[in-house]
Amino acid sequence: MTQCVALLRGINVGRAKRISMPDLRxxxxxxxxxxxxxxxxxxxxxFQARRPxxxxxxxxxELSVQAKFGFSAHxxxxxxxxxxxxxxxxxxPQAKAEPSRFLVAFVAYAATLSKAQPLLSQTWExxxxxxxxxxxxLWCASGIIESKLLxxxxxxxxxxxxxxNWTTVLKLQALAxxxxxxx
Numbered sequence: 001m002t003q004c005v006a007l008l009r010g011i012n013v014g015r016a017k018r019i020s021m022p023d024l025r026x027x028x029x030x031x032x033x034x035x036x037x038x039x040x041x042x043x044x045x046x047f048q049a050r051r052p053x054x055x056x057x058x059x060x061x062e063l064s065v066q067a068k069f070g071f072s073a074h075x076x077x078x079x080x081x082x083x084x085x086x087x088x089x090x091x092x093p094q095a096k097a098e099p100s101r102f103l104v105a106f107v108a109y110a111a112t113l114s115k116a117q118p119l120l121s122q123t124w125e126x127x128x129x130x131x132x133x134x135x136x137x138l139w140c141a142s143g144i145i146e147s148k149l150l151x152x153x154x155x156x157x158x159x160x161x162x163x164x165n166w167t168t169v170l171k172l173q174a175l176a177x178x179x180x181x182x183x
Contacts, residue, residue, distance in 0.1 A: 001034070002052035003080035003176050006061055007106055008043030008073045009162035017071050019043070027064050031057075039175055040168065043073065046176045052079050058108055076106045076162050080176040082134060087173050089132040094139040099166035101143060105136040105153065107161050116156045124149040136161070 006028070010017050019027075021038040024045060028036045033047040049057060054077040061075045078086070086104065095102040107113055113131050120129060126141035127149035140147035154161070164172070 001048040001050060004033075004047055004049050004052055004054065004057065005078050005080065005083050005172055005176050006043075006045040006047070006058070007076045007078075007162045007164065008045070008061070008065070009075070009159075011043030011073055012041050017069075017073060019065070019069055019073075023068075027068060028061070031060050031064060033057075037175060039172055042168075043162075044164070044168065044172055046080075046172065054078060054082075055108065074160065074162060076108045078106065078134070080173075083169075083173050083176055086132065086135045087169060089135070090137050091130050091132075092128055092137050092139050094128065094141075095137075095166040099170075101140045102166040103138045103140060103144065103150070103163040104166065104169050105138060105157070105161040105163045107134065107136075107157070109160075110134055112157050112160045115158065116153055119149070119152055119156055122152075124152075129153065138163070 011019055021041060025036045025038055028045055028047050033049050036047040038045050058075040058077040065073045110133055113136055116131060116136060127147055128139040129149055130137040138150055140150055144150055
């Protein structure tokens, strides 16, 4: 069994796309996954999969959300090892200073990040952008709502990412690794 993490984009933000966490856990279990756990109320799920084809799992979750709840929710699925590599790949020290202003943008396909590469040659001060193999790292110094960098990044990647702040990323990593050790 492989520990996996699913990140659903835009779940429970405002009044749209509402899914209770018990309903989300039931949906993931109905797809045949085990030891399903959610974190916070924003579409973060940790579970075990027999065959960790993350692209197929993400597609199955997206189709199930559409069928059961009537709306789409872009989903990125990673293995716990991939999440560990993304955390280790962070090169920006700002993450520890104010983790709520530090975002990790997750992608289903590494090629999505190539669309954001031109942003690296622009000046975004005081914001900062770094791009890794499976994620991008965004320091939004004035907050995420005021960040021109975040807006430009979202446009460049055609909204094919889902972001989590650093605190949530570390909590997901701990939950996935705790579940892995318990298995």
